[in-house]
Amino acid sequence: MMLKVQGISKLKGLSVLVLAAALASGSAAASPCRVTVTEARTGLEAAAAGLQAGDCIRAWRRGADGEALLIADPLDLIVVELEQAPRGGVQLKVERDGQPSWLPIASGNWGVQALPELNAGDRTRLLDWAQTVASDPTLPFPPLPVDEPRARASLALWRAGRLGESGAQASDALYGAIIEALQTTLDPTAMAVLGHSRCVQNLQGWLFAQAIERCGAAAADFQRLDLPVAALRARQAQTSVLRQSGRFAEAEAALTTLEQTVAATVPESLQAIGLMHERAALLRQQERLDEALAVAERGLARLNQIGSADRLRLSFTSTLGVIQRARGEHDAAEALLQQAVVLSERIAPDSIQLARDLNNLSLIQWDRMDMARAQQTLDRALDIKRRRGASAVDLAATLGNLALIAQPLGRIDDAERYINEALAIYRQGEPTLVLANTLTTAGRIADNRGNSAAAYAAFDEALTLYRQLAPGGSLEAWAHHFKAGKLAEDGRLDAALGEAKTAVRLQRRISPGGRDLSFGLLRLAEIQRDLGQLKAAAVAFDETIALRRKHSPDSQSLADALYGAGTVAGALGQLDQARSKYCEAVAMLERQRLRWTQSRDDLLELGRNNVDVYRACAVAWLDADDPVAAFDVLEQSRARLLLDNMARHRAELIAALPKALAEQWRALQELAATLDSEQFQAREQALQRAVQAQAPAQAALLLTRPLPWAQLRERIGADTVVITHLHDHERFWIVVAQRGERAPRFVRVGAPADEILPRAHRFTQMVRTPAGDQDSLDAEGRWLYQQLLAPVEALLRAGDRLLWIADIELSLLPPGALIAADGRYLIESRALRQAASLSSAALARPPRQLAAGSQLLAIADPAANRLSLPSMARWRSTGASDELPALPGAAAEARSIVSLYGGTARALLGSAATERAVRSLAPQARRLHFAVHGLIDPLRPLDSALVLAPGDGSVEDDGLLLAADLLAGPPLTADLVAVSACDLGSGRVYPGEGLLGLRYALHAAGAAEVVSSLWPVVDQAGAQLMTRFHRELHAGQGTDRALQIAQQDMIDDHGVRDRVVRGVGGLITQGRASARVHPFYWAGFVLDGGLD
Structure with a gap:
């Protein structure tokens, strides 16, 4: 028979008699087990005491001399845990492998899940179900022949525990169904236990309204049953719900009453310490941070005295970190x-x-701008939650954090996807502070997307929730802060000022001197500056800088504040102070790069956010009459990523170092993300000195940093003139650098920057449109020549070659198509090459002689005429045509070029032009030539690809040679890679990095020089130009001279009439002829290379 216990303390005499009779008869070990443990969660007190799955729990007692009281089923065990264990001294009689023993178990949460009496077959079926349901929450619960009400209730509890938080609604429905089915037959104690378990499940699943009601009901039920300690546990859960739902005043009152009751009832219990954690959490949410810290530290100290309760210790530790x-x-x-x-x-x-x-750890990593670790941490968290079937709200928390990281890095599509998924989850429940927080983030993302209506709607809805749930708190302050930013961006400065002042007022009250206040002050200072309130803005910027030096030294946020202070100082005429602020920000950003260890895309976004800072510092040095300092800062702002990749792909140089130096260099790269800036710089400088002393040829390549003018001026060729540009919001300079000069020359242009840059963009678009008005194109080309080159013509000698380093906004402009005053194109008088920066050109490796092998490998007209491979789906989804037009001239182009080199050249044509074949043969070729289609991804340029013939379909041979593959693979050894493919030179323009795409990747992967096209190439025209280029190259011309001659040859050749364009998307037709061939046909070919 199964003993039914209405409340253990009421029937202890009967329990003792029954247990004593069983023990006396010696049948206890052989009798059926009424409470079988299936899980004792690690870190909770039951597991710490030695309880484990498979144990049979028979009885409990208080102390070694206490009476043994029967535990008849899992519901009895829960009552002992809730009511008796907090009073201390509880021991459980446990039977394992037929041997009984008494285990002392601490007060607190036991973390035990147990089954009632079942036959062996049913128990096995349940355990098999439990293993499978973790990965398949829809798996139906196996039907069992159990009619006894308490056994059915125990099974319901066990089942709900296995579903856990992965099915908050499902678990709640399960509780509701069993309570309704058993309410007329189940005893009051069992009903109270079910009600309390349901309240806890509601709390964990964020079903706050239900949790408040059910925890209160459970507390009342326990109190009526003379189970006062269990009632306290239910009231504590209810208090936690009030806090988490933002009802702070009610939570404060309830917690104070609880603390008084527990102090009088179980003052030394874990329950008392647990209330200290609840108090610390409440104080944190009320922004009473110093009080929260003190309470949490006291609670953790008391917990350490007990020596167990790792779960509660974990809660304290995590909360202390958040505080x-x-x-x-x-x-x-x-x-x-x-x-x-x-x-x-x-x-x-x-x-x-x-x-x-x-999830919590990722936020501090995000604060530190350690995006690599933050992303890695969140990816791991999300993976665990998805695999373990976390609740929707748990998933939403991580999704929200992922959106936080993606948004400032410019990955707006990802951020929007994450935040929309999180919002959909939160909107299924009742309004909470977490929903308000997510709305605030959604508003910021909508703002970045340019969707003003959605941004304001999200901010206003968030503010409404904050005023309802937590008025006057830090979260409301942040919503005002972000709304102020949006208003300022839209030019509504007076309204923005009001929102910013409200945010700062709240932040000063909540956490004076805190990190949050620094953000509010920065926004306020920027708005005051834009309104012309310069003195007030200067005060706010200075306070911001002081706070950020304290909270986040060497950070992006401090650099932002310094830059803002510089703008105000400059407007006030305090030029020295402005320069000091700007250039301190630059130095800080350079140090920050050492710890910016995320993907290349994230490195690029660092440049995107800070290009104005570098420009401001460079211009400030120029205003101070220090052109060398100005040029050095300009170099710092450019091609940093390219330099990093040039070093990263010099494995043979590392191998050539003395062993000790090679190991030190590798160790330094691994430590870059963990050392602070001073430690890193000290180690870097020591290593650089050692490498320069022992292996000077490798030093500059292995520890690549932008070179100063003092080192660059002697590396410029005697017949080379470097042309680049600098501008601020108004002024525009041409920068000329020549060998041996004391300083580069900065020549101010009369036209303002805000006129030059839009006209340069318009000219670029006109050049790419062969059917356009040639006269208008020529007029724009002449005007731009007068702004970008004519003012420095006197510095150029006949025969000088130009190294053109395009400023950010000029990256897509073809300089050879600019027209001089005499009517000639620039390419007709000057050989041109381009580079991302002068440092990258100076550090580019010179051509090398290979011991043996092919002089040239040509890859052309691969057998791929449809975007049908799964790997090509991303381009189809962006609207690209499914058809790849045939390249009738490509094979002929390749054969013609191969014939120039004779037996030292080889062609891969048609189906032979696979990725695997290219990877195999390319290392032996001095020159590579591709006549293929190109796929350009302007948003993620390193995913751009050359289309080759489909091979075996594996990742290594799928017909797409990605830019990222080039960077990740072995270094290229080719002196020259020439590509006449659709839009090869195109890509996304990143401030500081110039033009990215396959052109960038080929150069960074080790190619000494790269010739590519900035737009789709007419098939026959491209073949003609490339054939002439290789003829001149093979005859001994330098690469830039060879390309110049080939382009000059095209300018007056009216035989160019082929109309098939290489690339994705079909055909382009152009039928007009003019006195000279339109630049569309020839100006798009550009040479990237070093200074030679």
Whole structure:
């Protein structure tokens, strides 16, 4: 028979008699087990005491001399946990492998899941179901022949525990169904246990309205049953719900009453310490951070005295980390949050709890702008949550953080996707502070997207929720802050000023001297500056800088504040102070790059956000009559990523170093993300000195940094003139650099920057349109020549070659198509080459002689005429035509070029032009020539690709040679890579990096020189130009001279009439002829290379 216990303390006499009779008869070990443990969660007290799955729990007692009281089913066990364990001294009689023993177990959460009495077959079916349901929450619960009400209730509890937070609504429905089915037959104690379990499940699943009601009902039920400690547990859960739903005043009152009751009832219990954690969490959400810190530290100290309860210790550790982050104590916060992760990995590996702790850790990594680790941490958290079937709200928390990281990095599509998924989850429940927070983030993303209506709607909805749930708090302040930014962006400065002042007022009250205040002050200062309130703006900027030096030194946020202060100082005529602010910001950003270890896309976004800072510093040095300093800063702003890749793909140089130096160099690269700036610089400088002393040829390539003018001026060829440009918001300069000069020359242009740059863009578009008005094109080409080159013509000698380093906005402009006063194109008088920066040109490797092998490998007209491979789906989805037009001239082009080189050349044509074949043969070729289609991704340029013949379909031979593959693969050894493909030179223009795409990747992967096209190439015209180019090259001309001659040859050749364009999207037809061949046919070919 199964004993039914209405409340253990009421029937202890009967329990003792029954248990004693069983023990006396010696049948206890052989009797059926009424409570079988299926899980004792690591880190909770039951597991710490030695309880484990498979144990049979028979009884409990208080102390070694206490009476043994029967535990008849899992509901009895829960009552002992809730009511008796917090009073201390509880021991459980556990039977394992037929041997009974008494285990002492601490007060608190036991983390035990147990089954009632079942036959062996049913128990096995349930355990098999439990293993499978973790990966398939839809798996139906196996039907069992159980009619006894308490057994059915126990099974419902066990089942709900297995579903866990992955099915908050499903678990709640399960509770509701079992309560309705058993309410007329189940005893009051069992009903109270079910009600309390349902309240806890509602809390964990963020069903706040239900949780408040059900936790209150459970507390009342326990109180009526004379189970006062269990009632306190239910009231504590209700208090937590009030806090998490933003009802702080009610939570404060409830918590105060609870603390008084617990102090009088179980003052030394874990429940009392748990209330300290609840108090610390409430104070944190109220922004009473110093009080929260003190309470949390006291609670953790008391917990350490007990020596167990790792789960509660984990909660304290994590909360302390969050508090320290809010206080701006980043080192302490990171240490605590990392400790929380370590604890989670030990007590709950691969658990949802671990994912939550990773989520918290990612935020401090984000604060530090360590985007690589933040992304990695969040990816791990999201993976765990998806695999472990986390609740929707748990998933939403990580999705929201992913959106936070993606948004400032410019990955707006990703950010929008993450935040919309999170919003959809939160909107399914009742309004909460988390929903308001997510709306604030959604508003910021909509703002970046340019959707003003959506941005204002999100901000206003968030503010409404904050005023309802947590008025006057830090979260409301942030919403005002972001709305102010949007208003300022839209030119509504007076309204923006009001929002910014409200944000700062709230932040001063909540956390004076805190990190949040620095953000509010920066926004306020920027708006005051734009309104002309310069003195007020200067005060706000200075306060911002002081706070950020304290909370986030060497950070992007401090650089932003310094730049803003510089703009105000400049407007006030304080030029020295302005320069000091600008250039301190530049130095800080350069140090920040050492710790910016995310993907190349994220490195590029660092340049995107800060190009104005570098320009401001360069212009400030120019205003101070220091052109050398100005040029050095200009070099810092350009091609940093290219330089990094040039070094990264010099494995043979590293191998050539003395072994000790090679190991030191590798170690330095691995430590770049973890050392602070001073440590890194000290190690870098020491290593650089050692390498320069022992291997000077490799030094500049292995520790690549932009070279100063003092080193660059002697590397410029005697017949080479470097032309680049600098501008601020109004002024525009031509920059001329020549060998041996004391300083580069900065020549101010009369036209303003805001006229030159739009006209340069218009000219670029006109050149790419062969059917356009040639007279208008020529007029624009003449005007731009007068602005970009004519003012420095006197510095150029006959025969000088030009190295053109395009400023950011001029990256797509073909300089050879500019028209001089005498009517000639620039390419007719000057050989041209381009580079991302003078440093990258100076550090580019010179052509090398190969011991043996092919002089040239030509790849042309691969057998791929449809975007049908799965790997090509991304381009079809962007609207590209599914058809790849045939390239009738490509094969002939390749054969013609191969014939120039004779037996030292080889062609891969048609189906032979596979990725695997190219990778195999390319290392032996001195020159590579591609006549193929190109696929250009302007948003993620390193995903751009050359289309080759489909091979075996593997990742290594799928017919697409990606830019990223080139950078990740072995270094190219070719002196020259020439490509006449659709839009090869195109790509996304990044400030500081020039033009990216396959052209960039080929150069960075090790090609000494790259010839490519800036737009689709007419098939026959491209073949003619490239054939002439290779003829001149093979005859001994330098690369730039050879390309100049080939382009000159095209200018007056009216035989160009082929109309098939290489690229994706079909045909382009052009039928008019003019006195000279339109630049469309020849000006798009550009040479990237070094200074030789």
